[in-house]
Amino acid sequence: MTTPFATPSAVPVPRAPAVLHLAPGRTVAGAVRLSGRLAILPAEVLPDLSGHQPIALALDGSGVLHGTFVRDRADLQGLIDRRPTESANDLGGALRGVATAYLWRPAERTVEILPDPWGALVYRYREPGLDIFSSDLGAVVAAARAAGVTLRRSLEFVTEVAAAGSGGLTPASYEGVETLDVFEFVRVSDAGTEIRTYTAGAEVFEPFASYEEGLDATQAEIEENLRAAVSCGIPTPERLAHLTGGLDTRLVLAASLSLGLTDELRYLSMGPVSQPDRAIAERLAVEHGLRMTEWRGAHPRRRPSTITEQAAWPMDYSHGMVTAGPNVHFSASDTLVLSGGFGGFMKANYSSTLRDLDQGPSLAASGAMAEKLWGTMAYSPDAEVGLYTTDVRERRVRRLHELRMAAQERGLSPDAALDFLFIQVRNRYFVSEITRVWNAFVHRFDPLYTLSGARLGLSLPAEVRRENVVGLDLMRRWAPGLMGFPFDRPKVSQGYQDLRGPVPSREFARPTARPLHDGRQVPPAPGGRTDLPEMTPEMTERAKAMLAPLWQVRDLAPARAALRAVLDDLDAPLRDAVFNKARLHALLNHDLKHRGVIRQVHNLQSALQWLTSP
Numbered sequence: 001m002t003t004p005f006a007t008p009s010a011v012p013v014p015r016a017p018a019v020l021h022l023a024p025g026r027t028v029a030g031a032v033r034l035s036g037r038l039a040i041l042p043a044e045v046l047p048d049l050s051g052h053q054p055i056a057l058a059l060d061g062s063g064v065l066h067g068t069f070v071r072d073r074a075d076l077q078g079l080i081d082r083r084p085t086e087s088a089n090d091l092g093g094a095l096r097g098v099a100t101a102y103l104w105r106p107a108e109r110t111v112e113i114l115p116d117p118w119g120a121l122v123y124r125y126r127e128p129g130l131d132i133f134s135s136d137l138g139a140v141v142a143a144a145r146a147a148g149v150t151l152r153r154s155l156e157f158v159t160e161v162a163a164a165g166s167g168g169l170t171p172a173s174y175e176g177v178e179t180l181d182v183f184e185f186v187r188v189s190d191a192g193t194e195i196r197t198y199t200a201g202a203e204v205f206e207p208f209a210s211y212e213e214g215l216d217a218t219q220a221e222i223e224e225n226l227r228a229a230v231s232c233g234i235p236t237p238e239r240l241a242h243l244t245g246g247l248d249t250r251l252v253l254a255a256s257l258s259l260g261l262t263d264e265l266r267y268l269s270m271g272p273v274s275q276p277d278r279a280i281a282e283r284l285a286v287e288h289g290l291r292m293t294e295w296r297g298a299h300p301r302r303r304p305s306t307i308t309e310q311a312a313w314p315m316d317y318s319h320g321m322v323t324a325g326p327n328v329h330f331s332a333s334d335t336l337v338l339s340g341g342f343g344g345f346m347k348a349n350y351s352s353t354l355r356d357l358d359q360g361p362s363l364a365a366s367g368a369m370a371e372k373l374w375g376t377m378a379y380s381p382d383a384e385v386g387l388y389t390t391d392v393r394e395r396r397v398r399r400l401h402e403l404r405m406a407a408q409e410r411g412l413s414p415d416a417a418l419d420f421l422f423i424q425v426r427n428r429y430f431v432s433e434i435t436r437v438w439n440a441f442v443h444r445f446d447p448l449y450t451l452s453g454a455r456l457g458l459s460l461p462a463e464v465r466r467e468n469v470v471g472l473d474l475m476r477r478w479a480p481g482l483m484g485f486p487f488d489r490p491k492v493s494q495g496y497q498d499l500r501g502p503v504p505s506r507e508f509a510r511p512t513a514r515p516l517h518d519g520r521q522v523p524p525a526p527g528g529r530t531d532l533p534e535m536t537p538e539m540t541e542r543a544k545a546m547l548a549p550l551w552q553v554r555d556l557a558p559a560r561a562a563l564r565a566v567l568d569d570l571d572a573p574l575r576d577a578v579f580n581k582a583r584l585h586a587l588l589n590h591d592l593k594h595r596g597v598i599r600q601v602h603n604l605q606s607a608l609q610w611l612t613s614p
Contacts, residue, residue, distance in 0.1 A: 015043055015044060015058050015059060015060050015072075015073070015440070016043055016058060016060035016100065016102075016134050016135045016136035016139050017040050017041055017042045017043050017057060017058050017102060017134065017139060018040070018041040018132055018133070018134040018136075018139040018140060018142065018143035019038075019039075019040050019102070019111050019113060019132070019133045019134065019188050020038070020039045020040065020041065020130070020131065020132050020133075020143060020147075020188075021037055021038060021039075021130075021131040021188050021192060021193055022037050022038075022039055022129065022130060022131075022147075023037070023128070023129030023130070024036070024037065026129050026130065026147070028041065028143065028146045028147045029146040030146055031143075031146065032046060034049070034104070034109065034111065035109045035189070035190040036190045037190050038109065038110075038111065038188055038189060038190050040057065040111065041139065041142070041143045041146065042057075042058075043058065043136070043139065044058065044073075047073070047077070049104055049106065050106070051106060052106055052107055053080075053081070053084045053106075054080050054084055054103050054104065054105050054106075055077070055080075055103065055104040055105075055106065056073050056074075056076040056077040056080055056101065056102070056103060057073070057102040057103065057104050057111065058073055058101075058102040059071075059072055059073050059075070059076045059099060059100070059101055059102070060099065060100045060102075060120070060135045060136060060436070060439070061097065061098050061099030061100060061116075061120060061135075061435075061436055061439045062097060062099055062439055062443040062444070062445055063095055063096050063097020063098065063099040063116060063445060063449070064095075064096040064097055064224065064225045064228040064229065064445070064449075065079055065091070065094055065095050065096070065101075066079065066083070066094055067224055067227075067228055068228055069228040069229050069231065069232035069233075069336075069445075070099070071232060071234075071336075071443045076101055080103070088103070088112045088114055088185060088187065088196075089185075089196070089198055089199055089200075091103075091114060092112075092114030092115065092116070092117070092185050092198060093117055093198035093199060093200035093201075094200070095114065095115075095116040095117065096116065096221070096225055096449045096450070097116060097225075097445045097446070097449055098116060098120045098432045098435040098436050098439065098444075098445075098449075099115075099116050099120060099439070100113060100114065100115040100116070100120050100122060100135035101113075101114040102114075108189065109189055109190055110187050110188065110189040111187070111188045111189075112185065112186070112187050112188075113133055113134075113135070113185060113186045113187075113188070114185045115135060115180065115184075115185060116449075117182070117183055117198050117200050117201055117451060118182055118342075118345075118423065118427070118428070118432070118449070118451075118454075119180065119181065119182035119183065119184070119424075119428050119432065120135055120432055120436055121135065121137075121172075121179050121180075121321075121428060121429070121432065121433060121436070122134070122135050122179060122180040122184075122185075122186065123135070123136075123137050123140045123172055123177050123178070123179055124140075124177065124178045124179065124180070124186075125140050125143075125144055125149075125151065125174075125176055125177050125178075126178075127149070127176075130144075130147055130149070131188075131193055132144060132147075133186055133188065133193075135436070137172060137173065137174070137177070137318075137319040137320075137321060138319045140174075140177060141174060141319060151174040151175065151176065151177065152174065152175045152176075153173060153174060153175070153320060153610070153611050154170060154172065154173050154174055154175045154177075154320075154611075155574065155578060155611060156170045156175075156392075156395075157170040157171075157172060157173045157174075157320065158173065158320060158607035158608060158610065158611045159388070159392065159578055159579075159607065160396065161173075161320075161323060161603060161606075161607045162378075162387070162600060162603045162604040162607045162608070163374045163375065163378035163379070163387060163388075163600065163603070164373075164374045164378075164426075165323065165430065165599070165603055166322065166426060166429040166430035166433075167321065167429045168424070168425030168426060168428065168429040169396050169399040169400060169403075169425065170399075172321070173319060173320030173321050173610075174319075174320075180195065181424075182201065182423070182424055182428065183197050183198045183200070183201025183202075183204075184196065184197055184198075185197075185198065200451060203451070203455065204451055204454055204455045204458070205410050205411045205412065205455075205458070206455070207455075207459035208455065208456060208459065211456070211460075214452060214455065214456035214459070214470075215456065215470065215473055215474065215477075217452035217455075217456075218346070218450055218452040218453040218456055218470065218474065219474055219477060219478075220452075221450040221451070221452050221453070222255055222447055222448060222450060222453075222474070223255060223259060225445075225447040225448075225449065225450075226252070226255050226256060226259060226261060226447045227259065227261070229336060229338060229445055229447060230261050230264040230265065232336055232443070234334060234335065234336045234443070236263075236264055236265070236266070237266060237293075237295075237518065237520070238297065238333070238334060238335040238336060239264060239265050239266065239335075239336045239338075240265065240266050240267070240268045240293065240295070240296070240297060240335060240336065240337045240338065241253070241256070241265045241266070241267050241268065241337075241338040242267075242268055242269070242270075242337070242338060242339045242340060243267040243268065243269050243281040243284060243285065243290070243292075244269060244271070244277045244280070244281055244340075244488065245276045245277045245279075245280035245281065245486075245487055245488030245489075246277070246340070246487065246488055246491075247343065247468065247471060247472075247487065247491045248340040248341075248342075248343035248344075248446075248448060248471075249281075249340055250284070250475070250482055250487070251343060251448065251471055251474060251475055251478075252338060252340075252447050252448065253284065253288075253290075253479070253482065254474070254475045254478035254479035254482050255447065255474075255478050257288060257478065257479045257482075258477075258478035258479055262288060262289070262290055263291075265290075265338070266291055266292065266293040266295070266518055267281070267285055267290045267291065267292045267293070268292070268293055268294070268295070268296060268337075269281035269282065269292065270296070276488040277488055280485075280486060280487070280488060282514075282515050283485070283508040283511065284482075284485065285515035285516070286508070286509075286510050286513045286514070286515045287485070287508055287509060287510075289516065290515065290516065291515075291516040291517065291518055292515045292516065292517050292518070293517065293518045293520050294517075294520060294521045294522055295335075295518070295520035295521070295522065296335075296337075296442075296522055297333045297335025297336075297337055297441070297442040298326055298330045298331055298332055298333065298335070298438070298441035298442050299330065299331055299522045299523065299525070300329055300330055300331075300525040301329050301330065301331050301525055302329040302525055302526055302527045303329075303525045303526070303527035303528045303529070304527065304528075304529065305527050305528065305529060305530050305531075306529065306530065306531050307529070307531060307555055307558040307559060307562055307605075308562055308609065310529070311323070311559075311562070311602075311605055311606040311609055311610075312606075312609055312610065312613065313327035313328070313329060314326070314327050314437075314606075315606055315607070315609070315610035316328075316610065316613075317437065318433065318437050320607075320610045320611070321429070321433050321437075322429075322430065322433050322434050322437065323602075323603055323606040323607065324434065325434045325437045325438060326437060326438060326440075326441050330441055331441070332440065332441040332442065333441070333442060334443075335442045335443065336442070336443045336445065337438075337442045337443065337444045337445070338445060338446065338447055339435070339444050339445070339446055340446055340448070341427070341431035341432075341435060341446050341448075342427070342431070342446045342448045342449040342450070342453075343446075343448040343453075343471055344422070344427070345423055345427070345448075345450070345453050345454035345457060346448075346453040346454065346456065346457040346468070346470040346471050347457060347465055347466070347468040347469075347470065347471060348415075348419055348462060348465040348466040348468075349418075349419050349422035349426075350369075350373065350418040350419055350421055350422045350426075351415040351416070351418040351419045351462050351465065351466070352466050353372060353373060354369050354372055354373070354418055355415070355462065355466075357369060357372060359414040359415060359418070360414075361405065361408075363397065363398065363401050366397050366398075366400050366401035366404055367379070367381065367393075367397045369400065369404075369418075370393075370396060370397050370400050375596050375597075375600070377583065377594075377596070377597055377600065378600065379393055379396070379397070381393065383580060383582075384580075384582055384583075385580075385583065386580055386583060387579060387580055387583045387584075387587075387600070388578065388579065388580060389576075389577060389578060389579065389580060391577070392577075392578050400421075403421055403424065403425065404417055404418070404421055407420045407421055407424070412458060413462075415462040415465075416458045416459075416462070416465075419457070419458060419465070420458060423454065453470060456470055457470050463495075464499070466495070467493050467495045467496040467499065468491070468496070469496060469499065469500075472491075472492060472496055472500070473500070476500070481506065483503045484503055484504050484505050484506035485506050485508065486505075531558055532554070532555075533554055533555070533557055533558065535550075535554055539553050539554050546593070546594065546595040546598070547595060548595035548598060548599075549595075552595070552598050552599060552602055553598065555602070556592070556598055556601060559601050559602050559605045560587075560588055560601060560605075562605050562609065563587075563588065563601060563604055563605040563608070564588060566605065566608040566609050566612055567584065567608065569612045570608065570611075570612055587600065587601055587604070
């Protein structure tokens with residue numbers, strides 16, 4: 001077993017190569033030619049490519065494949081050696097977790113790029129004589145540069161991030177860069193490129209024969225994921241599981257209790273002690289004898305000194321794709337982190353938010369949905385209110401409409417199509433991409449990653465899906481007692497109890513006892529903000545009243561100052577073609593009374609700062 005991280009203080013190692021199809025005679029600096037027109041720009045030393053059996057070139061990310069947890073190229077090669085005749089469709093379609101496998105098939109002189117079915121983003125840049133693929137956008141940018149092409153940062157993408165916190169309607173943060181869709185993979189050979197679709201994807205849109213069959217399949221997938229993760233070869237102190245006041249981490253806890261695996265994990269809650277997340281997690285730990293830790297595997301080696309650095313570092317590291325997450329100043333370690341993000345596939349998301357709106361096939365209906373999902377202050381058709389000009393708004397709404405109609409063409413009902421849209425857009429461009437970035441530092445994996453869970457959830461009536469019936473029924477199977485303990489917000493609705501029977505409330509038996517703790521702490525990092533405003537009681541009360549993160553309220557003034565400077569650097573005609581001047585003025589000067597608008601200021605500052613930086 002090789003490990004990509006030598007010590008807990010190691011610098012993160014990029015593991016995604018760029019795969020290129022080139023015109024005859026075209027050269028790319030640093031690229032290794034695999035055949036006449038096929039080349040690879042590796043992120044690490046390539047293995048021996050001789051022989052006749054499939055060869056693992058790289059694994060970007062980590063996950064479960066055929067019941068085995070794979071966390072690096074050596075793990076992937078070991079599994080391929082046991083299944084040398086397995087097709088790309090069957091191998092990639094079985095991958096669970098945010099990961100992309102790169103395979104070389106010598107007999108066919110072909111490279112296969114196999115993202116997980118739900119679609120770890122695979123980026124593509126193409127022009128005559130040059131076609132580049134990679135799951136790391138930075139690798140695409142570097143390969144293009146090595147080929148003599150300088151890619152431009154996308155104002156269209158970053159302004160979408162400013163409104164929604166992530167992209168998805170715009171494919172990538174560089175102009176001309178596309179992404180593969182969910183369930184797609186690619187084969188690149190001397191003859192050209194071929195994008196195919198996993199057959200496992202088509203099954204997602206076929207309802208199970210019965211609800212119980214679907215629940216059994218979902219349970220089996222999650223249990224296989226969990227068993228594989230704790231058997232990954234990483235020692236127990238380095239196997240962490242997030243624990244919060246929410247439903248998804250409690251669902252993983254329920255499965256762990258049922259399988260007798262809780263002693264194989266250390267439990268991590270990252271919120272302040274005063275917050276419900278941390279308080280509930282500690283009470284659960286006491287109740288079930290869980291051992292907690294402050295260790296996170298990856299931690300800052302240096303802290304930003306200004307709000308400008310705070311905004312820039314995650315955007316720079318992700319090449320403009322996400323505004324939050326780790327950065328080059330974090331340490332890396334060979335640590336497993338079980339985190340959330342995919343439990344939402346089993347329940348209602350956008351369909352719940354939009355349930356009172358017209359879900360008909362009109363473009364106007366899609367416009368109203370954009371306004372509801374991402375805020376009147378961004379997508380309002382009123383030129384005095386919306387953040388964007390009419391042209392920008394209409395372009396985004398048309399793309400949302402295209403995706404919504406395409407989901408219905410897959411056979412989904414209008415409400416289920418909205419929840420598939422959440423998977424396709426929000427989850428891929430936020431949860432999946434943040435997970436992929438973290439996977440350069442630790443092995444981050446959600447045991448709730450399944451195809452069966454989404455297949456079952458999308459087949460249910462909207463009113464049933466809204467009650468999170470699948471997730472709660474799974475908890476009822478594994479550890480029903482967990483359902484009655486407090487959550488951070490009510491999760492077991494009256495609607496669910498009407499369907500399944502009452503769920504009695506429970507109190508924690510030892511509400512003041514301290515949980516077991518392994519004693520490990522995150523080491524202090526040098527640096528820290530020198531421009532922090534003084535915290536005032538008014539700020540605290542305002543954040544509480546808006547249910548906003550305290551830091552966003554505290555940092556509003558410096559964020560506004562930084563945003564003004566960025567807007568001054570932005571080409572004025574370009575700025576005016578995208579933004580509504582009146583709305584920008586309000587964001588910079590008015591008394592902001594809604595957390596979404598304050599968040600918009602921070603997102604704008606991060607996104608536009610990255611756009612205009614060297």
